Structures are given as structure tokens and as C-alpha cells.
Amino acid sequence: MCLTLALTVTASFPVIAAMAPAVTRITVAGVPLTLIVLGFAFYPVFLAVGWFYNRQARQLEVRFTDLVDPASRRPDA
Secondary structure, eight states: OHHHHHHHHHHHHHHHHHHOHHHHHOEETTEEHHHHHIIIIIHHHHHHHHHHHHHHHHHHHHHHHHHHOTTOOOTTO
């Protein structure tokens, strides 16, 4: 769900920039607005999606380990 949302928003950004060419000409301190949006809006979203995915994978691994061998719980889990 989270990945789908992030990919949808990311894929729609070039479409929006192409439909509104004035957006591509806007600069902030000499840097194009599209670069600022990519760097400060999308990158943190992808970091959050990656963190969430990693967290879910760890939890799933612990549940699977408990299912397969419940007696040998790892101390770091």
C-alpha cells in the first residue's frame, strides 16, 4: 500500500511537470524547482517506505523463526 502510493506520486510528477511547463522554469536560489521537489519531497518518502519495509521484514522473520523453532529464541530479537 505504502509503496504503491509512493510510486504513484513519483510517476505522476513528470506528467504534472510536462503538462505545466511553467513549473520547470521556476528556480529557487538558482536551483530548478523540480530538483528541489525531487530532493526534499520524494527522497524522504522513499526512505520512509524502505524503513517500513525493513521493519516489516524483521517482524516477519521473527514470527517465522518462532513458528519453525520456538525453543531457540534469539536474544537480539
